[in-house]
Amino acid sequence: MKYFLLFACGLTVLAQQPPAPAKPVVRRPSAFPERPPADPAKVDRGKAIYGVNCTFCHGADARGGSGGTNLIRASIVMSDRDGELIHTVLKEGREGMPKFNFTAEQASDIAAFIHSFKVGGYDISRMTPPSIVTGDAKQGEAYFQKTCAKCHSVTGDLKAIGSRIDDAKLLQQTWLMPGTGGARAASLGLKIPPVTVDITTADGKKLGGRLERVDDFLVSWFDSKNVRHTLTRDGDNPKVVINEPLAPHKALLSTYRDEDIHNLTAYLVTVK
Amino acid sequence: MTSLLFAAFLQAQALDPVTLTKPLADSWPTYSGDYSGQRYSRLKQINTSNVKGLSLAWTTRVTTGPGAPGGGGPGGGRFGGPPPIPTIIGGEGSGELGGTGPANIRASILQVEGKLYFSTPDNAWAVDARDGRVLWHYYWKTKGGTHIGNRGLGMWGKWLYMETPDDYLVCIDSETGKEKWHKQIADFDRQYFSTMAPIVIGNHIIIGTGNDLDAPGYVQARDPETGDVQWTWYTVPQKKGDPGLETWGTLEGARLGAGNVWIPGSYDPETKLYIFGTGNPSPSYTNPKSRDGDNLYTCSLVALNVETGKMAWYFQMNPHDTHDWDSSETPILVDGEFKGKPRKMALHADRNGYFYVVDRITGEHLLTSKFSDTVNWVKEINAKGQTIRDPKKDSLVPGSLVSPNNYGATNWPPAAYSPDTGLFYVPQSDTYAMYYLTETDPRGAMGLGGKDEQFVASMGTYLTAIDYKTGKIAWRHKHASLGGFGAGNGVLTTAGGLVFAGDVSGNLIAYEAAKGKILWHARLGNVSNAPQTYTLDGKQYVLVAAGDALYSFYLQ
Numbered sequence: 001m002k003y004f005l006l007f008a009c010g011l012t013v014l015a016q017q018p019p020a021p022a023k024p025v026v027r028r029p030s031a032f033p034e035r036p037p038a039d040p041a042k043v044d045r046g047k048a049i050y051g052v053n054c055t056f057c058h059g060a061d062a063r064g065g066s067g068g069t070n071l072i073r074a075s076i077v078m079s080d081r082d083g084e085l086i087h088t089v090l091k092e093g094r095e096g097m098p099k100f101n102f103t104a105e106q107a108s109d110i111a112a113f114i115h116s117f118k119v120g121g122y123d124i125s126r127m128t129p130p131s132i133v134t135g136d137a138k139q140g141e142a143y144f145q146k147t148c149a150k151c152h153s154v155t156g157d158l159k160a161i162g163s164r165i166d167d168a169k170l171l172q173q174t175w176l177m178p179g180t181g182g183a184r185a186a187s188l189g190l191k192i193p194p195v196t197v198d199i200t201t202a203d204g205k206k207l208g209g210r211l212e213r214v215d216d217f218l219v220s221w222f223d224s225k226n227v228r229h230t231l232t233r234d235g236d237n238p239k240v241v242i243n244e245p246l247a248p249h250k251a252l253l254s255t256y257r258d259e260d261i262h263n264l265t266a267y268l269v270t271v272k
Numbered sequence: 273m274t275s276l277l278f279a280a281f282l283q284a285q286a287l288d289p290v291t292l293t294k295p296l297a298d299s300w301p302t303y304s305g306d307y308s309g310q311r312y313s314r315l316k317q318i319n320t321s322n323v324k325g326l327s328l329a330w331t332t333r334v335t336t337g338p339g340a341p342g343g344g345g346p347g348g349g350r351f352g353g354p355p356p357i358p359t360i361i362g363g364e365g366s367g368e369l370g371g372t373g374p375a376n377i378r379a380s381i382l383q384v385e386g387k388l389y390f391s392t393p394d395n396a397w398a399v400d401a402r403d404g405r406v407l408w409h410y411y412w413k414t415k416g417g418t419h420i421g422n423r424g425l426g427m428w429g430k431w432l433y434m435e436t437p438d439d440y441l442v443c444i445d446s447e448t449g450k451e452k453w454h455k456q457i458a459d460f461d462r463q464y465f466s467t468m469a470p471i472v473i474g475n476h477i478i479i480g481t482g483n484d485l486d487a488p489g490y491v492q493a494r495d496p497e498t499g500d501v502q503w504t505w506y507t508v509p510q511k512k513g514d515p516g517l518e519t520w521g522t523l524e525g526a527r528l529g530a531g532n533v534w535i536p537g538s539y540d541p542e543t544k545l546y547i548f549g550t551g552n553p554s555p556s557y558t559n560p561k562s563r564d565g566d567n568l569y570t571c572s573l574v575a576l577n578v579e580t581g582k583m584a585w586y587f588q589m590n591p592h593d594t595h596d597w598d599s600s601e602t603p604i605l606v607d608g609e610f611k612g613k614p615r616k617m618a619l620h621a622d623r624n625g626y627f628y629v630v631d632r633i634t635g636e637h638l639l640t641s642k643f644s645d646t647v648n649w650v651k652e653i654n655a656k657g658q659t660i661r662d663p664k665k666d667s668l669v670p671g672s673l674v675s676p677n678n679y680g681a682t683n684w685p686p687a688a689y690s691p692d693t694g695l696f697y698v699p700q701s702d703t704y705a706m707y708y709l710t711e712t713d714p715r716g717a718m719g720l721g722g723k724d725e726q727f728v729a730s731m732g733t734y735l736t737a738i739d740y741k742t743g744k745i746a747w748r749h750k751h752a753s754l755g756g757f758g759a760g761n762g763v764l765t766t767a768g769g770l771v772f773a774g775d776v777s778g779n780l781i782a783y784e785a786a787k788g789k790i791l792w793h794a795r796l797g798n799v800s801n802a803p804q805t806y807t808l809d810g811k812q813y814v815l816v817a818a819g820d821a822l823y824s825f826y827l828q
Contacts (some may be wrong), residue, residue: 002746029350031418031419031463032416032463033415033416059715063713063715064715067771069524070528073485073718075459075461075487077460078459079461079462101770119463120718120719121483121718122720122721123717123718123719123720123722125710125717127711127712127713129669129708129710129712131706132670132671133670136553169671169708169724172670172671172772173726175327176706176728180726180727180728181726195754211754213777214752214754215751215753215775216751216752216777216790216793217793226335238753249729250731253675253731258665258668258670258672261670261671261673262670262671265670
């Protein structure tokens with residue numbers, strides 16, 4: 001199959017529809033039932049007992065501390081309903097853990113506190129870094145001049161890009177591949193030139209326009225009057241040439257070192 | 273003795289166990305068709321010279337849920353049509369979860385004695401293999417669990433076996449759809465969910481489970497009559513003295529090291545070895561001290577003796593994975609020549625973009641090669657043939673540009689092999705994503721937490737044919753498309769010189785196997801499982817699922 005990528009340079013950076021992932025893996029976030037919230041007074045009582053007796057080894061957040069294991073994902077805790085299993089461990093101790101002489105009520109309070117933490121496979125990050133910007137802006141500027149300045153200018157199409165996109169991660173995604181960066185990318189109002197297609201039929205007729213879809217057997221596009229056309233493909237008939245405005249961005253992906261990416265972003269965030 | 277034992281079953285159109293040990297032809301009695309995992313059918317009525325005439329034999333749609341009519345018949349009882357097929361309901365849940373909706377069939381479909389048996393999470397069906405008419409529908413009321421997919425049913429005599437997302441193994445009568453028993457196979461409280469197609473070997477039902485937190489993976493054999501446990505093999509060390517513990521930072525890290533087994537393996541009847549791929553270590557993207565080391569036996573090929581559950585050998589392809597690239601893909605067992613010597617081998621294309629060949633008797637490494645050109649996470653291939661990661665390509669706070677994305681260069685959709693061409697066929701995606709580390713707690717995250725992955729680009733999707741002797745690409749068809757990844761959902765090869773596979777645009781395509789020329793296609797919208805084939809009444813059918821529908825093709 002003929003499937004050309006034309007490396008058209010000189011187009012606006014903020015271009016083209018993102019290459020939409022075809023079939024994202026869908027997972028249900030609440031596949032496993034969450035525990036109903038316990039009485040806050042009970043959780044507070046448990047927190048107080050835990051704080052005095054357990055925090056040193058298992059951490060204030062029960063995710064493990066000085067020698068103690070992560071409790072919230074421990075199998076006994078996950079199978080425990082109301083302190084009944086936890087009480088047994090407290091009474092009997094474990095290897096490296098002393099016995100604790102708590103009543104069933106106290107064990108139940110401790111359990112209520114530990115169970116108040118959510119546990120799941122899609123663990124929410126708690127110690128998130130304040131910024132993704134770690135690169136060297138000076139080196140980033142040099143990289144820009146060498147690699148990007150052929151098509152882009154910080155006084156032209158990228159004027160004040162660091163203010164226009166004030167989220168550094170979104171800025172980084174956007175310069176890597178405009179349109180990526182998640183749902184927030186839509187809010188940027190990027191004017192992305194569409195992918196176009198040039199078609200030559202067997203009898204030499206030239207057609208084409210904005211590409212709607214293409215596979216090995218069919219090509220579909222909108223002409224300049226926004227009318228949809230579709231043709232069946234049979235090998236090279238008709239000839240189909242796809243023009244991706246973002247082809248230069250794609251071609252660069254295999255050439256980046258991560259340092260280049262980090263430096264360039266560090267530079268672009270300063271372009272106010 | 274076996275034939276005596278199963279004489280009663282055979283009268284009831286059950287599966288003759290001898291079929292399971294034969295090369296794949298008229299029926300499709302287990303996940304991969306036969307034990308080899310080749311997905312190579314000896315059928316050749318449909319072949320390179322006539323595949324152009326392939327046309328629709330029948331199609332049928334199924335709906336999940338308790339209220340779903342067994343469906344299929346016109347009118348559903350109205351206007352004199354046949355009465356609706358009742359849904360048989362089981363399960364331990366309250367019935368509030370799950371529900372009625374279009375099915376998404378990701379399963380391998382069994383074809384035994386003219387009937388097809390298949391599943392989606394919580395649902396199983398029998399349909400007539402000649403016209404797609406639904407014969408019964410079984411629905412399981414769930415307690416929950418991740419409903420990501422169900423890979424199919426296993427069959428022993430007249431009994432079918434299904435895993436459920438809330439961790440039960442259900443035994444169903446293939447004639448009526450009625451439940452015989454169900455057994456808990458994993459701890460729901462620990463957030464296991466079960467999707468694997470059970471594999472029947474002799475009097476063992478082999479099962480595996482999934483988990484996105486970090487509970488340990490295991491393979492288990494169960495008794496087909498009672499569902500009782502025969503043996504259990506954990507993929508990660510569980511106690512002091514267990515082999516592999518030295519490849520973890522702490523015992524707790526190993527015990528909660530994941531490595532879940534959620535896709536069936538293959539089986540070598542000669543050596544009695546069940547050979548399968550293990551999942552990735554956990555936490556998937558962060559590097560706490562607790563998992564310092566290679567993390568055995570995650571991201572490995574493992575061979576267990578099916579009678580004892582004891583490990584015969586392992587080959588770890590991807591030590592200390594940091595990208596959630598399970599090595600679950602079913603290994604393909606091939607007898608052939610390697611470097612001038614006859615060898616019995618296992619072939620495996622991994623989510624991580626590399627292709628591996630090992631000797632399946634000993635586990636000796638034979639070959640490692642890269643099949644995705646864009647892959648950039650490997651620092652070196654070491655003397656053992658293992659792909660060693662570049663730690664600079666782990667998730668980083670400022671982002672790391674990695675190929676492939678989390679989906680991988682390939683994934684669970686089964687590859688195939690043709691002994692006629694000596695080629696290994698695999699659906700391939702070349703992608704880039706930025707992996708941002710979002711959890712800087714030195715204790716790491718739990719499960720799949722701790723990173724934010726942002727897709728960057730798809731560089732193309734392919735059907736790729738690899739020469740196993742050299743690891744070189746014999747041919748590669750790039751699908752014309754506007755991007756995307758996950759090219760179809762598996763591959764079938766046949767003695768008719770054909771390869772069938774879906775593409776990223778929803779076409780089912782027939783290729784000429786030696787050179788990859790496209791000979792036939794039909795757009796079904798979403799080819800959601802690997803194509804299969806069977807023969808009934810002298811007619812060869814090609815069967816594939818597309819979301820909630822089955823399509824069966826033949827030569828008119």
